[in-house]
Amino acid sequence: MSGATAPLVQVEGIGRVFGAGETAVRALDGVDLSVGAGEVVGLKGPSGSGKSTLLNIIACILEPSAGRLLLGGETVWDGAWRVADLRRLRRERIGFIFQFHNLLPFLDATDNVALAMTLAGADVGTARARARDLLDYLQVGHRATAKPARLSGGEAQRVAIARALANRPRVILADEPTAALDSERARVVMDLLRQVAREQQAAILVVTHDEKIFDRFDRMVALRDGRLEAVA
Template sequence: MTARITLEGIGKTFGAGETALRALDGVDLAVQPGEVVGIKGPSGSGKSTLLNIVACILEPTDGRLLIDGQTVWDGRYRVADLRRLRRERIGFIFQFHNLLPFLDATDNVALAMTLAGVDAAEARARARGLLDYLQIGRRAAAMPARLSGGEAQRVAIARALANRPSIILADEPTAALDSERARVVMDLLRQVAQDRQTAILVVTHDEKIFDRFDRMVALRDGRIEQDRRRAA
């Protein structure tokens, strides 16, 4: 089975000379289809740097990055259109949902598709289907200000799924939620991973959701300190 995400010896250095900072140092990691992997570690351990490298927002200094078996970075980017790659293969979920306040839930999800060239009517229909799938269809016409934190995060998940990505990257997606809503959101992400064979990589400090991951990877000083699979 081809991994959705493959990092081989990934390193990242910021600056040069005496002020150089080694944020990542020889990281090897593979995330398989259908797998939900958590990344934890203290501040400055390299979590956000790793996520931004997988997102093709930040260039590594060394190593190799593959997405769905395709070499994306190996000394330089090997993909001609990075924006298209991010749009078509990678979905993003953030701590704060970042929904557009002047669009209702349906149009917040549909917008991601129309920007990718999908017909507006088809985009809205698919958006409503995604909201139904995530059990929030009843709020399809609600504006973001009228949504609870958990509801808004479900809409954000629907938006991340809009263009059928093979990878979802999430940065502290439950930090603003209480324990019950955080577990609901993680259970939905696990359902998405299983149903769609999506690889999901989550940066989190949120200990209340650690048991929701297939694997928990701990970073320290830019290196993987531990990679532990959840007990069956």
């Protein structure tokens, strides 16, 4: 399957076992999932069902025990890692959004976003200019010089989204991005993610327990005991 037509995220028969022998725990068991360009998919399930494990495998942080992982049609893992520089892949092709914004407290909003680009090799001037453009795009440009302690929860999460978009990733992974927000701010954040998916043709996978945003997804998938249980 070519990269032009393949889903941006594709996992085939993914398994993950922690430990060995009688103490082995099968965190994932034959999971198949794909996320296409422009699509926002929610991943739900009880604690311990394997959601974070799956997210970390797609992020190329955790190695699967079985199956195959493709990003943009390229095989990334198939019995072994097939990409020489995983850190570069994560920097350039994957954006991360977390429950807590994890912004650096001593940097303002602009520099928090620009840092992601300078770490990937961009010059400071270019990075800061794109950071300001992203903050404007996410309707928080007026807070460009504010440090995280002076941002509201919703503003901080928008800055975190800008940071995730900094290197123009086509795959965006979010782990409970609205759990710390009230209903109104949670819906705003999800609407922004939907806008990003549509306008930048990104694939977005969101781990969430947050029922108030379920209607913001193109579809939901559910994990239970390491297996994909339902698609809605």
